[in-house]
Amino acid sequence: MRGLSTAHSVVEPSRTAKRVAGTLVILYALISMIPLAWIFMTSFKSPPDSISYPPKIVFDPTLEGYCNLFTTRTRQTSDYIESLGPPSGICDEITRNRNMVIAGPSKYWPRFQNSLIIAFGSTFLAVSLGVLAAYGFSRFRVPLADDLLFFILSTRMMPPIAVAIPIYLMYRELGLSDTALGMILLYTAVNVSLAVWLLKGFIDEIPREYEEAAMIDGYTRLQAFFKVVLPQATTGIAATAIFCMIFAWNEYAFAVLLTSGTAQTAPPFIPTIIGEGGLDWPAVAAGTTIFLVPILVFTILLRRQLLRGITFGAVRK
Amino acid sequence: MTDSNRNLIDRAALRAAHATPHGVARRVKGLSDRAIAWLFISPTIILLLAINIFPLIWAIQLSFTNYRANRPNAEVVNVGLRNYERILTDTDTWMAMQATAHFVFWTILLQTVIGFALAYLIDRKFRGHAFWTTLILIPMMLSPAVVGNFWRFLYQPQIGLFNYIVSFFTGIPPSSFEMLGSVTLAPWAIIIVDTWMWTPYVMLICLAGLRSIPDYIYEAAEVDRASPWRQFWSITVPMALPFIMLAVLFRGIENFKMFDMVNLLTGGGPGSITEVASITLKREAFEAWRTGQSSAFAIILFVAVFGLANIYVKALNRIKQR
Numbered sequence A: 001m002r003g004l005s006t007a008h009s010v011v012e013p014s015r016t017a018k019r020v021a022g023t024l025v026i027l028y029a030l031i032s033m034i035p036l037a038w039i040f041m042t043s044f045k046s047p048p049d050s051i052s053y054p055p056k057i058v059f060d061p062t063l064e065g066y067c068n069l070f071t072t073r074t075r076q077t078s079d080y081i082e083s084l085g086p087p088s089g090i091c092d093e094i095t096r097n098r099n100m101v102i103a104g105p106s107k108y109w110p111r112f113q114n115s116l117i118i119a120f121g122s123t124f125l126a127v128s129l130g131v132l133a134a135y136g137f138s139r140f141r142v143p144l145a146d147d148l149l150f151f152i153l154s155t156r157m158m159p160p161i162a163v164a165i166p167i168y169l170m171y172r173e174l175g176l177s178d179t180a181l182g183m184i185l186l187y188t189a190v191n192v193s194l195a196v197w198l199l200k201g202f203i204d205e206i207p208r209e210y211e212e213a214a215m216i217d218g219y220t221r222l223q224a225f226f227k228v229v230l231p232q233a234t235t236g237i238a239a240t241a242i243f244c245m246i247f248a249w250n251e252y253a254f255a256v257l258l259t260s261g262t263a264q265t266a267p268p269f270i271p272t273i274i275g276e277g278g279l280d281w282p283a284v285a286a287g288t289t290i291f292l293v294p295i296l297v298f299t300i301l302l303r304r305q306l307l308r309g310i311t312f313g314a315v316r317k
Numbered sequence B: 001m002t003d004s005n006r007n008l009i010d011r012a013a014l015r016a017a018h019a020t021p022h023g024v025a026r027r028v029k030g031l032s033d034r035a036i037a038w039l040f041i042s043p044t045i046i047l048l049l050a051i052n053i054f055p056l057i058w059a060i061q062l063s064f065t066n067y068r069a070n071r072p073n074a075e076v077v078n079v080g081l082r083n084y085e086r087i088l089t090d091t092d093t094w095m096a097m098q099a100t101a102h103f104v105f106w107t108i109l110l111q112t113v114i115g116f117a118l119a120y121l122i123d124r125k126f127r128g129h130a131f132w133t134t135l136i137l138i139p140m141m142l143s144p145a146v147v148g149n150f151w152r153f154l155y156q157p158q159i160g161l162f163n164y165i166v167s168f169f170t171g172i173p174p175s176s177f178e179m180l181g182s183v184t185l186a187p188w189a190i191i192i193v194d195t196w197m198w199t200p201y202v203m204l205i206c207l208a209g210l211r212s213i214p215d216y217i218y219e220a221a222e223v224d225r226a227s228p229w230r231q232f233w234s235i236t237v238p239m240a241l242p243f244i245m246l247a248v249l250f251r252g253i254e255n256f257k258m259f260d261m262v263n264l265l266t267g268g269g270p271g272s273i274t275e276v277a278s279i280t281l282k283r284e285a286f287e288a289w290r291t292g293q294s295s296a297f298a299i300i301l302f303v304a305v306f307g308l309a310n311i312y313v314k315a316l317n318r319i320k321q322r
Helices: A015-043 A064-070 A078-083 A090-097 A108-139 A145-154 A160-174 A180-204 A208-216 A221-232 A234-250 A253-258 A266-272 A281-302 A306-310 B002-018 B020-029 B033-062 B082-089 B091-122 B129-141 B144-154 B161-170 B186-211 B215-223 B228-256 B260-265 B277-287 B291-321
Strands: A071-075 A100-105
Touching (some): A015 A064, A015 B144, A015 B186, A064 A090, A064 A108, A064 A281, A071 A090, A108 A145, A108 A221, A108 A281, A160 A253, A160 B033, A160 B277, A160 B291, A180 A253, A180 A306, A208 A221, A234 A281, A234 A306, A266 B144, B091 B129, B091 B186, B091 B277, B129 B186, B144 B161, B215 B228, B260 B277
């Protein structure tokens, strides 16, 4: 045993240590996945299956939750349902089996669209403003730069509800209440602090010599910025954009206080999904699943930049 | 990467060479660095002034009045410091601060202990650790509101999975306790969800700390025959401490502001046992519509976060310098 391990450095953990560590970490990972797995499973259960005791692990999967999520339904007599023609799709069929007919689309898709518009709009603005400001802070001697950077960061420390009180009044005056534009501006202001801090770190890592070489060759500073620095910062910009997107996508406090109708995003809407006689948990689970999938994809794409993003660039590895 | 850089520079040089006669002129015409610096930075500053600072000043001004947002036409009277006085002497405020402190203390303690332990285990570099690490990170990226909402389902007394699992292991009947409805359990219900979501965050920062410790220090300790226990407490913990403290700072600020997850899980209830500061603020501002008074509370909260964070950062810097 000793002879075998001398090949390794003394700091390499022993094989037993690795095995124990691996088992414990995998155990934690599996336990922490239970709630997410349960959301996913519930989204494919029928309403009675979802609230059965003991909780059902094996069940007949159905799309009822997804159908209920996207439609509103009305109860009808079985005579009326029989008088209708053949069902036009799987959702139609499922609904009729419950003695109901589809009355129209639900608000889920419009709310989801709002989430998309507001997340993309605010991300685009925050990253555009952020990359300019970050370049300014990175390359020029700005008077009071540290104070300004700290000021930019400190706007992140305010509790959202505290900010929401005057924003609510201001938006009411300006007619921005419950508008996508209002939410985009607000999320941009919140995200720009993250964007500036992260992008400054990324731009600091691009050697100044690149721009200087371009400028010696006749580029103006602006041209050098657009043609040399921006292409170099693509990875950083992409990572920053995803972080801003995730924030705007997940945000709830501002959304629930400042939007109520036309501009409402998905997070305040999902908890209000209700069915007949209590919460329709499969529909809630379906809405949650659809809402979470983009973030799962982003998390996997981002895993190398994650640390940097969540610490405002304070830890870079 | 470097090749494409070089290509880029070559192309830039080539293009510039073609444009030399204009190039010089353009450079003279181009904006000065100072102008560009301000041109680049000012949009961000203006946006933050408009959406963060102006409202903050407005809130400060409102905090000295009896303004109510649901009665915009009522006469606004300047009440001086009475709002502040009322809030600081109100028992509800102190109840909320206590609930917040309980929540912040336990979430940070649990997340730091579990997060550090996980990071330490992952740093043993067992096979497949990268995959499992990514899996562990998922909960913290999700929307606390949307996921918090779903935990209400897991916490249902009869049908909920959480109660079922607890009863499976302890034999306590699943309908005999209500995580969200009981005064003793509800504070722990929100702590459990927050810990589930944010332990990965602390773990990730701790992992960076552990990986920043150079191997040669452990090698030297090994030569000196320091026991693993001694190595852990004299090398691992002190060297990872700045990272742990950074994680605590970020979690502390975030949880002091906590609103979304708690609002959906308990809404501050039962009674007001889980009514953390942000929930009280929301009730005062958007349900009772005491805008002036709640502005004063908001200012107090902001000053508290800002002050505590500043003191903490100073302590952190002192530890880093050691």
